[in-house]
Amino acid sequence: AKLCWCPAQPDVEEVVRDGAGHMVTWTGSGFARVRDGAGLTFHMDNVPYPMDYELLIRYEPESAEDWEVVVSVSSRVLPTSPRCGNLLPSEQMYRESLPHSQRYVLLSRPFCFEPSTPYEVTMRLQRAGVTQRHPSAFILIDSLVLLPRVLELPGFHGAEAAARQEELERYRCLEVFHMAPPHPLAQACARLVCSVSALMHGGALPCQCDPQGSRSSECQVQGGQCECKPHVVGRRCDHCAPGSYGFGPQGCSPCACSLEGSVSQLCDTVSGQCRCQSGAMGRQCDQCQPGHWGFPACRPCQCNGHAEECDPRTGTCLHCRDHTDGRHCERCQNGYYGNPVLGSGQQCRPCPCPGYPGTRHYHGSACHADEETHHIVCLCAPGYTGE
Numbered sequence: 001a002k003l004c005w006c007p008a009q010p011d012v013e014e015v016v017r018d019g020a021g022h023m024v025t026w027t028g029s030g031f032a033r034v035r036d037g038a039g040l041t042f043h044m045d046n047v048p049y050p051m052d053y054e055l056l057i058r059y060e061p062e063s064a065e066d067w068e069v070v071v072s073v074s075s076r077v078l079p080t081s082p083r084c085g086n087l088l089p090s091e092q093m094y095r096e097s098l099p100h101s102q103r104y105v106l107l108s109r110p111f112c113f114e115p116s117t118p119y120e121v122t123m124r125l126q127r128a129g130v131t132q133r134h135p136s137a138f139i140l141i142d143s144l145v146l147l148p149r150v151l152e153l154p155g156f157h158g159a160e161a162a163a164r165q166e167e168l169e170r171y172r173c174l175e176v177f178h179m180a181p182p183h184p185l186a187q188a189c190a191r192l193v194c195s196v197s198a199l200m201h202g203g204a205l206p207c208q209c210d211p212q213g214s215r216s217s218e219c220q221v222q223g224g225q226c227e228c229k230p231h232v233v234g235r236r237c238d239h240c241a242p243g244s245y246g247f248g249p250q251g252c253s254p255c256a257c258s259l260e261g262s263v264s265q266l267c268d269t270v271s272g273q274c275r276c277q278s279g280a281m282g283r284q285c286d287q288c289q290p291g292h293w294g295f296p297a298c299r300p301c302q303c304n305g306h307a308e309e310c311d312p313r314t315g316t317c318l319h320c321r322d323h324t325d326g327r328h329c330e331r332c333q334n335g336y337y338g339n340p341v342l343g344s345g346q347q348c349r350p351c352p353c354p355g356y357p358g359t360r361h362y363h364g365s366a367c368h369a370d371e372e373t374h375h376i377v378c379l380c381a382p383g384y385t386g387e
Contacts, residue, residue: 011038015140016266018243025060025103027180029233029242031140037133039124042144049200050083050114052149055107057123058142058180059098066128067098067139073111076118084112097128098139104178110149142180150174153199168192190222212249213237245272260296261285288312303329304342323348334366337376353378 017030032040047053057069074091094107113119125139150156156164168174173189176182185193198204207219209226214237219226228237229251231244240252245267255267261280267273276285279298288298291308293315301310303317306329310317320329323336330341332348335357339346350356353364353376364378380386 011035012040016242018241018265024181026142027058028143031060031142033138033140034125035135036137036139037124037126039122040141042121042123044113044119044121044146045117047113047115047117047119047146049148049153050081051112051152052110053113053146054110054149055094055121056104056145056147056178057096057098057107058104058145058178060103060140060142061098061100062138062140064100065137066100067125068096068128069098069105070095070124071107072120072122074120074122076120079112079114079117081114084114084117098125103180106147106178113146145177147174147177148196148200150196153196155195155199164192164195185222193222208236210234210236210238213239213247213251240269242266245269256284258284258286258296261287304340305329306340323350335362335364337367337369351378352376353380 011034013033014029015031015033017024017026034040055071055073057071059067061067071094072091073094079085092109092111094109096105096107098105121144123141123144125141127134127137150168151165155161156168167188171186171189173185173192176185176189205224207217207224207226209217209219211217213229213232213234214226215229216227219235223235225235226237228234231241231252231254232247233239233241238247240247243255243265244252245255246253247269253272255265255272255274257265257267257274258280261274261277261282262285263275263277266275267283271283273283274285276282279289279292280295281287281289286295288295291301291310292298293301293310293312295312299315301307301315301317303310303320304324306321306324307317307319309319316327317329320326322329322340323333324340325331325333332338332340335351336348337351338348340348351362351364351367353362353367355361355363363381363384365381366379367376368379369375370377378386
């Protein structure tokens with residue numbers, strides 16, 4: 001089922017999980033995190049075979065509270081297949097409890113789905129036994145699963161199919177698909193599931209491994225999983241894993257977002273840009289903003305108003321203007337005098353010795369203002385003397 005992220009659902013957010021080094025309890029890239037009283041809508045248009053399907057919701061609670069779900073299943077056009085077309089109603093409502101101790105719920109009745117007909121499954125989630133909605137209460141929804149009632153298939157009814165039915169029940173083959181992610185199948189179940197898939201799809205399905213993201217064109221017999229290149233995921237190996245970006249012939253590259261400067265370890269799947277905290281910048285959020293230095297404890301450059309940028313590591317001001325010099329542009333260059341420190345009200349003026357720096361009549365190397373008389377005292381260049 002395909003989830004619709006609609007603008008009218010401000011109380012739903014995507015929670016992407018990185019499975020590296022963690023026990024994976026989800027399918028796909030993560031969960032939909034749904035606020036108390038909000039809902040989700042799933043659109044489905046890829047049902048392979050007209051028959052009854054059980055509906056299963058995989059979820060994960062965030063607290064020890066029980067929840068409940070109201071589910072509506074409807075078709076946007078009237079069903080036309082002989083199996084589903086003569087069944088009424090074309091819409092069904094369900095109300096089910098979601099105990100905090102469980103991770104899935106099987107809805108109480110099946111629904112008849114058919115190919116080429118678009119369906120909507122809408123669910124509204126809320127805490128059980130309360131009337132007041134709580135804005136900080138959420139539940140994680142992993143997936144909506146359609147489980148075919150396989151005993152309807154041609155190979156699973158009649159006298160010759162008794163052994164297949166007995167094996168399905170003895171090994172609990174279909175129960176494997178209740179939890180997320182499904183566990184490996186027993187050998188007997190793998191054979192039966194392949195038979196179910198062939199009956200529903202009219203034969204085997206092509207692997208369709210992505211030529212860029214997969215290592216070969218072959219896939220696993222059960223499930224069709226292709227062998228993916230580094231940091232690539234998906235059944236067909238057609239997109240980057242959470243925490244990586246840049247899908248291409250070499251696979252994907254890790255985001256490597258700075259722990260100090262980024263909001264999370266996830267980045268834009270195309271550009272690799274991490275989400276930066278305030279004051280940080282760069283693809284990996286490992287640099288200070290312009291005019292700041294000392295990552296990760298970024299602080300403003302102190303240049304007394306004579307420069308905008310400083311060395312990002314040392315804080316030494318770069319390109320001091322107004323004839324200033326020094327780590328903080330706090331003194332005048334040789335050949336100039338004054339107090340350029342911000343707030344002094346002074347500027348650096350050229351030394352009158354007797355001309356000015358850069359002229360033919362300038363014979364000094366530096367000067368300063370006498371603190372008592374305020375007269376300018378020149379430091380003469382070699383070969384010159386006088387005031």
